[in-house]
Amino acid sequence: MVYETKAVVRRRTLRDALIAAAERAIEKEGLRGMKARELAHTVGCAVGAIYNVFTDLDDLIFAVNALTLEQLEKTLTVAGGDTADPHADAIKALVHLGLAYTDYATANTRRWRVLFDHRLPDGKQVPTWYTANLARLFVYIEEPLRKLAPALSPARRALLARSLFSAVHGIVLVGLEEKLQHLPLPVLREQVTVMVEAMAKGLAQDSK
Amino acid sequence: MVYETKAVVRRRTLRDALIAAAERAIEKEGLRGMKARELAHTVGCAVGAIYNVFTDLDDLIFAVNALTLEQLEKTLTVAGGDTADPHADAIKALVHLGLAYTDYATANTRRWRVLFDHRLPDGKQVPTWYTANLARLFVYIEEPLRKLAPALSPARRALLARSLFSAVHGIVLVGLEEKLQHLPLPVLREQVTVMVEAMAKGLAQDSK
Numbered sequence: 001m002v003y004e005t006k007a008v009v010r011r012r013t014l015r016d017a018l019i020a021a022a023e024r025a026i027e028k029e030g031l032r033g034m035k036a037r038e039l040a041h042t043v044g045c046a047v048g049a050i051y052n053v054f055t056d057l058d059d060l061i062f063a064v065n066a067l068t069l070e071q072l073e074k075t076l077t078v079a080g081g082d083t084a085d086p087h088a089d090a091i092k093a094l095v096h097l098g099l100a101y102t103d104y105a106t107a108n109t110r111r112w113r114v115l116f117d118h119r120l121p122d123g124k125q126v127p128t129w130y131t132a133n134l135a136r137l138f139v140y141i142e143e144p145l146r147k148l149a150p151a152l153s154p155a156r157r158a159l160l161a162r163s164l165f166s167a168v169h170g171i172v173l174v175g176l177e178e179k180l181q182h183l184p185l186p187v188l189r190e191q192v193t194v195m196v197e198a199m200a201k202g203l204a205q206d207s208k
Numbered sequence: 209m210v211y212e213t214k215a216v217v218r219r220r221t222l223r224d225a226l227i228a229a230a231e232r233a234i235e236k237e238g239l240r241g242m243k244a245r246e247l248a249h250t251v252g253c254a255v256g257a258i259y260n261v262f263t264d265l266d267d268l269i270f271a272v273n274a275l276t277l278e279q280l281e282k283t284l285t286v287a288g289g290d291t292a293d294p295h296a297d298a299i300k301a302l303v304h305l306g307l308a309y310t311d312y313a314t315a316n317t318r319r320w321r322v323l324f325d326h327r328l329p330d331g332k333q334v335p336t337w338y339t340a341n342l343a344r345l346f347v348y349i350e351e352p353l354r355k356l357a358p359a360l361s362p363a364r365r366a367l368l369a370r371s372l373f374s375a376v377h378g379i380v381l382v383g384l385e386e387k388l389q390h391l392p393l394p395v396l397r398e399q400v401t402v403m404v405e406a407m408a409k410g411l412a413q414d415s416k
Contacts, residue, residue, distance in 0.1 A: 174370065
């Protein structure tokens with residue numbers, strides 16, 4: 001058993017409590033809810049204590065975003081289907097992923113928005129562990145693309161996976177936008193289905 | 209000639225000056241640059257005078273966004289091409305629109321972001337004149353869709369135009385995102401081309 005000093009345990013407990021408080025604040029009010037004073041009040045520590053366990057609030061937001069990505073990843077179960085028609089299987093799998101993303105974003109809109117709305121101050125870099133977590137999610141899209149267009153190089157496939165994700169993200173983002181007419185969930189899911197099927201068929205056609 | 213009182217002229221002059229100041233502020237710093245005190249200082253009026261010509265800063269932002277939409281619309285010249293192959297023409301036109309959007313967003317990133325980043329306080333509605341301006345832009349996408357999938361009802365076509373726009377918007381948005389790797393413009397343009405072609409081909413295939 002690894003021996004942990006009381007200080008280490010205390011640090012970790014404070015860290016976890018702050019992350020949990022930040023999650024609640026974000027779910028309630030989005031990024032606007034992320035105020036050091038209020039977080040400190042919620043967990044019962046001094047404002048300065050936050051900066052003993054996080055470099056700054058941006059680091060705390062990255063910790064919440066990592067949990068959001070984990071939640072999202074749990075919904076990305078790969079659709080069954082390993083029939084004699086790999087194209088049809090791949091299209092089905094891509095639609096399934098698109099709909100899982102749509103459902104997660106709809107059910108967790110504030111958490112999901114923070115993934116994108118959080119802007120870093122100039123000069124501050126995205127932590128490499130976070131970029132690695134993000135990259136892992138794209139692999140779910142690359143797998144069906146491999147079946148759909150086997151001739152693509154890994155670099156092209158990765159680029160296309162990103163574009164496919166971005167297209168679905170855009171449809172969901174604009175679909176949930178209040179400034180345009182907000183699409184009801186069944187309509188949004190149907191649009192994601194139609195568009196992902198169209199993209200997948202078009203890409204398969206190109207790769208022939 | 210319509211007779212205008214000095215007060216009307218003064219009002220309009222102040223309004224125009226505030227819009228111009230807001231445009232510069234947004235181009236320099238995005239929404240963060242929209243501070244009443246600084247705008248008043250720039251145009252040389254009292255802070256309170258702003259609220260004689262705009263209900264609030266949201267109204268001023270809508271005025272700037274309307275000019276941004278006008279700038280964008282000017283780039284949406286319809287691609288030539290009225291050949292014997294209406295499908296090919298439609299695909300070409302859609303790619304052309306996608307690339308015009310990509311280029312505008314890349315060259316005017318801060319102005320373009322404000323179209324989407326500006327959130328209204330709860331209860332405040334988007335002005336109907338603004339919604340009408342937005343709707344006009346979607347017609348540019350509906351025209352080629354009519355050629356591509358003539359069997360679609362106008363309502364389906366409008367929905368699909370929105371989804372096509374949203375998909376391209378997503379690709380551009382994620383492409384210009386610093387948190388993921390920022391795509392160089394030629395790569396981004398190429399991805400928009402590949403994806404729009406794939407979507408258009410897939411949609412044409414479905415409508416047969």
